[in-house]
Amino acid sequence: MNSSYPYHFTRRYVGKLEAVIFDWAGTVLDFGSFAPTQVLVEAFAQIGIHLTLDEARGPMGLAKWDHIKAVGQMPSVAARWQAQFGAAMNDADVDRIYALFMPMQIEHVGRFSLPIRGAIETITQLRQRGLKIGSCTGYPRAVMNTLQPIAADYGFVPDHIVAADDLKAGARPGPWMALANVIELGIGHVAACVKVDDTIPGISEGLNAGMWTVGLAISGNEVGLTQDEWDALDIEQQEQKRDQASRKLAQAGAHYVIDSIADLLPVLNEIELRMAAGEQP
The missing domain is CATH 1.10.150.240 (Putative phosphatase; domain 2)
Structure with a gap:
């Protein structure tokens, strides 16, 4: 009797989002990523x-x-x-x-680390939805020890923070910092997480961890302007820079590309609809 069973199935996560994992500079703080x-x-x-x-x-x-x-x-x-x-x-x-x-x-x-316009309000709404707030960064722990209380004074207090030198495995573009958030936050499945970042290595990190990814085109490194410099551009100039940055993040594999964290909530709604329909990251 043949005792092998060559059955194949895909285990899919069925449920809602549980956590959003944010980068820091250019994502939540420091419009243009200047620090x-x-x-x-x-x-x-x-x-x-x-x-x-x-x-x-x-x-x-x-x-x-x-x-x-x-x-x-x-x-x-x-x-x-x-x-x-x-x-x-x-x-x-x-x-x-x-x-x-x-x-x-x-x-x-x-x-350089003022909150990006709409960041604190968006994170407050995420918490009201019952989502946990993770974070990771290219900054080493010594920098985060200075930045963390400054951010807290502005109202940004994530549930977990992973600095670039915290883990023996390393940092981006590997998945380890994002996965460390999954462990510490007690998330049941990586597909229940969204990684939000303004850099290509940060998008790769989320993809390598098996998460949904959202790239931020305007607020971060790809455009690299202050908020005032961005606001001073005319519509045509803004569209040109938005298109260039969005294309790079999309080519890196981001599931969604938006201008800034202020535009995140409708994307999370769409991700949950896709999950309910059986889609995975």
């Missing part, structure tokens, strides 16, 4: 390498040590580094820049 980028420019400048803000923004979403290394590997930066020092950047150089970066980041992170 990490501006300080990175200043850290490189201290050793004689002048970055543009676009170069500093390129690998945004990675843990900061990895971010610095990725910037140094950009062809434009690598060429200037070679000309300045006669060799390619190595890990010891990354350590040196990181050592310059960290105290400046800790000192200045609060200066």
